[in-house]
Amino acid sequence: NAGVTQTPKFQVLKTGQSMTLQCAQDMNHNSMYWYRQDPGMGLRLIYYSASEGTTDKGEVPNGYNVSRLNKREFSLRLESAAPSQTSVYFCASRTGDQPQHFGDGTRLSIL
Amino acid sequence: AQSVTQLDSHVSVSEGTPVLLRCNYSSSYSPSLFWYVQHPNKGLQLLLKYTSAATLVKGINGFEAEFKKSETSFHLTKPSAHMSDAAEYFCALNTGGFKTIFGAGTRLFVKA
Numbered sequence: 214n215a216g217v218t219q220t221p222k223f224q225v226l227k228t229g230q231s232m233t234l235q236c237a238q239d240m241n242h243n244s245m246y247w248y249r250q251d252p253g254m255g256l257r258l259i260y261y262s263a264s265e266g267t268t269d270k271g272e273v274p275n276g277y278n279v280s281r282l283n284k285r286e287f288s289l290r291l292e293s294a295a296p297s298q299t300s301v302y303f304c305a306s307r308t309g310d311q312p313q314h315f316g317d318g319t320r321l322s323i324l
Numbered sequence: 325a326q327s328v329t330q331l332d333s334h335v336s337v338s339e340g341t342p343v344l345l346r347c348n349y350s351s352s353y354s355p356s357l358f359w360y361v362q363h364p365n366k367g368l369q370l371l372l373k374y375t376s377a378a379t380l381v382k383g384i385n386g387f388e389a390e391f392k393k394s395e396t397s398f399h400l401t402k403p404s405a406h407m408s409d410a411a412e413y414f415c416a417l418n419t420g421g422f423k424t425i426f427g428a429g430t431r432l433f434v435k436a
Contacts (some may be wrong), residue, residue: 313414
């Protein structure tokens with residue numbers, strides 16, 4: 214009963230390094246999402262994928278890229294990390310008009 | 325425009341007393357509304373959902389919410405707070421497309 218699985222759970226990067234955050238869901242959901250959560254800023258949508266083969270920008274896409282690898286997997290890539298990208302990143306999935314299901318997050322620090 | 329407003333950024337209650345977390349929404353469509361809870365260092369967990377069936381919705385851990393169209397509200401209540409209820413709570417609205425709008429969150433403090 215895994216739901217949405219995010220890896221890694223924690224990561225520390227240096228400015229300018231790149232990395233990919235992985236997300237997989239086992240609920241056969243069509244849509245997947247990446248959010249960042251910062252103190253006092255609530256949840257902000259970075260990118261989403263309405264269905265396999267499509268991706269769209271959210272509120273704060275600059276500095277990020279995504280790949281919908283297949284129906285299960287949706288990855289988020291930071292090409293050149295910046296301290297402003299220090300945050301907690303959440304992946305979520307949903308189907309139809311149902312609620313989103315969230316992973317436990319990746320805590321990312323960029324020095 | 326569609327929106328979700330959580331009227332209190334934080335609420336403090338004593339253990340054993342009622343909890344009320346307030347949420348107002350704006351939607352052009354018949355809304356699908358949700359409440360989530362987030363405990364420290366965890367993701368958002370669904371508490372309950374309203375999708376145009378009964379207006380009083382029961383969720384997990386003794387929480388319930390009432391959909392009031394005339395007041396455009398979807399307030400979350402619990403008759404008796406427990407220490408384990410201390411967390412952040414988010415009200416959310418599906419937009420009719422693929423996105424969900426989340427409120428800014430209400431942090432619930434429970435005093436012993």
